[in-house]
Every structure is written in structure tokens, then in C-alpha cells.
Amino acid sequence: MSAPAIRALLVDDEVLARLALRQALAAHADVEIVGECGHADEALQALAALAPDLLFLDIRMPGMDGFKLLHQLKPQALPMVVFATAYGQHALRAFDASALDYLLKPIDQARFDQAMARVRRHWQGFQSPAATAPHAAHLQxxxxxxxxxxxxxxxxxxxxxxxxxxxxxxxxxxxxxxxxxxxxxxxxxxxxxxxxxxxxxxxxxxxxxxxxxxxxxxxxxxxxxxxxxxxxxxxxxxxxxxxxxxx
The missing domain is CATH 2.40.50.1020 (LytTr DNA-binding domain)
Structure with missing residues (x-):
């Protein structure tokens, strides 16, 4: 049985930025884009309705920024997060917010592929958490x-x-x-x-x-x-x- 697709939501107020993410994701057949949002309020509704596994998130957007958006989510409802932004100074804060990676625009495909490799490692932990050590003694x-x-x-x-x-x-x-x-x-x-x-x-x-x-x-x-x-x-x-x- 094939592994389930990683369901991704793209959140960026710039249409061209979302297009760039789509193009970068075209090389990753195991990812299904389930929606796009242009601002945080719209993204909150989409997150509740679609429950995506992966969120590509811009930081600076009109109204609520990306960090404030994440603070609106319950920890158990938080998807895997990759920030995609034009501003490099927020990287430390992004990882404090449990982001898996931090991409700078314009998107570089090789760097994007590295981020996706990290996403997949994390996703495999969701799908088959015991697969890495099937014969190890279990925690008592x-x-x-x-x-x-x-x-x-x-x-x-x-x-x-x-x-x-x-x-x-x-x-x-x-x-x-x-x-x-x-x-x-x-x-x-x-x-x-x-x-x-x-x-x-x-x-x-x-x-x-x-x-x-x-x-x-x-x-x-x-x-x-x-x-x-x-x-x-x-x-x-x-x-x-x-x-x-x-x-």
C-alpha cells in the first residue's frame, strides 16, 4: 500500500509567490496541494476545514502575520510548517515556533528539495513511528x-x-x-x-x-x-x- 499523500496548504498574500511554491512542489509527486490563501483570516478557516498536513507560510502579510496565525492554532492541530519569506531576520523565531524549515524568496529548487526531505522525515514519524527500530525494547x-x-x-x-x-x-x-x-x-x-x-x-x-x-x-x-x-x-x-x- 502506498503512503498517503502529504496534503499542503499555501499561505501567501502574493499570487506569484504561491505560483512559485506550486512550481517547486511539481517535482514532489507525494504532495497534494489542497488549497491556497492570500491572508491569515482566510488561512484560519482553511486550516479548520481542510486539516492539512503541511503549511507553507509567509510571515509578512496584511493584517495578522504568520507568527500570529500560528498562535491562533491549538498545538495538537498544528501541521508541519515551512516558512517561505523574503526576510531572513526571522529565522530564529521561526524555529522557536516549531517550524521545520525556513526558505528565503526567491525559491531555489535545490534548497526547496532539502526542505522537503526534512518534511518527509518528519512525516514518516507520523505514519510509521516504530519503523526505525522494530526490534528495540519499548520504553517502560x-x-x-x-x-x-x-x-x-x-x-x-x-x-x-x-x-x-x-x-x-x-x-x-x-x-x-x-x-x-x-x-x-x-x-x-x-x-x-x-x-x-x-x-x-x-x-x-x-x-x-x-x-x-x-x-x-x-x-x-x-x-x-x-x-x-x-x-x-x-x-x-x-x-x-x-x-x-x-x-
Whole structure:
């Protein structure tokens, strides 16, 4: 089975700049452009409606700039981000905003291809997080800081995990703990037979799942034993189907 296409949204107030991105992406058959936006307000609507995997984003636009746009998004809804701008002085701030890369206009194809290689490495972590080390021992404990102390949590006690930028929020035994590690990196160390990715920013312990409620458009809602309700996105429905035996 072929890997799913990377669904991209282009956001730039200049039509020619969006055309340049389209031309650069023409060499990447695994990317599907799902939309274009000329300003941030339009982009917010498109992000909510289309849920793209990859966002090419300009910084200086009329009204809300690219950084303010990202601040409007919940961390678990944040796609992979590549900035494409004419201004080089914002690179450090861009990476602080968890951008994968920072391209300067005019777009150079070789440099663009390097950025796409980075995107693909990150995307492969989404699609097959355990593929890089199939025979490695799975993580048994996670140490999180609680005030001045370190708390050790057995991974089997984890109910679910949510991405928070470069952190994860680990929910276990009725409490939540913020831990400095990306979701993809943590997931690559967890047992794939126990932990299931149900959304770009959400992982659940399958032993905690009580019910699955199908919704429209291929999405669903997962209900845990403690009553927590989590979204199962259409993109991860196939994986959940095989693990949970869904129809």
C-alpha cells in the first residue's frame, strides 16, 4: 500500500509567490496541494476545514502575520510548517515556533528539495513511528518533572498523550504532566501494540478505550474508561480499525 499523500496548504498574500511554491512542489509527486490563501483570516478557516498536513507560510502579510496565525492554532492541530519569506531576520523565531524549515524568496529548487526531505522525515514519524527500530525494547517508564522532584511513570499507567509544541502532556492516574519531548519522538519509543495514534497530536493507550462513536465524514470519537472523549481523525482511522477491530 502506498503512503498517503502529504496534503499542503499555501499561505501567501502574493499570487506569484504561491505560483512559485506550486512550481517547486511539481517535482514532489507525494504532495497534494489542497488549497491556497492570500491572508491569515482566510488561512484560519482553511486550516479548520481542510486539516492539512503541511503549511507553507509567509510571515509578512496584511493584517495578522504568520507568527500570529500560528498562535491562533491549538498545538495538537498544528501541521508541519515551512516558512517561505523574503526576510531572513526571522529565522530564529521561526524555529522557536516549531517550524521545520525556513526558505528565503526567491525559491531555489535545490534548497526547496532539502526542505522537503526534512518534511518527509518528519512525516514518516507520523505514519510509521516504530519503523526505525522494530526490534528495540519499548520504553517502560517516563520521568517527568513535578516541581523540584522527578516523578517516574510506568508507561502502562499512561491513559493518553497530547502534543503541546515541543512538549507532550502525559495523562496518567488522573493527573497530567508536561514533559519536554516531541510526540513523534516519544511515540517511537513506546509499544505500538499498546499506544495508538488517533490524531496528529493525540496518542491513546488502547487498554483505556471503552467505546468508539462513529461520526460523519469518516471521523469518530473515542471514549476512555474515565469518560475522557478524544477525536479519532479520518487520517488515522485505518490504523485504529486494524488495532481495535473496527468495522
Amino acid at each position: 517508564r517516563v520521568s517527568v518533572r513535578v516541581g523540584e522532584h522527578i516523578r517516574v511513570i510506568a508507561t502502562e499507567r499512561i491513559d493518553w498523550i497530547r502534543a503541546e509544541g515541543n512538549y507532550v502532556e502525559i495523562h496518567a492516574d488522573g493527573a497530567s504532566h508536561l514533559h519536554r519531548e516531541t510526540l513523534s519522538h516519544l511515540l517511537s519509543a513506546l509499544d505500538p501494540a499498546r499506544f495508538l495514534r488517533i490524531h496528529r497530536g493525540t496518542v491513546v493507550n488502547v487498554e483505556r478505550i471503552r467505546e468508539v462513536h462513529p461520526l460523519f465524514n469518516g471521523n469518530a470519537e473515542i471514549v476512555l474508561r474515565d469518560g475522557t472523549r478524544l477525536d479519532l481523525s479520518r487520517r488515522f482511522r485505518a490504523g485504529a480499525r486494524s488495532v481495535l477491530g473496527l468495522p
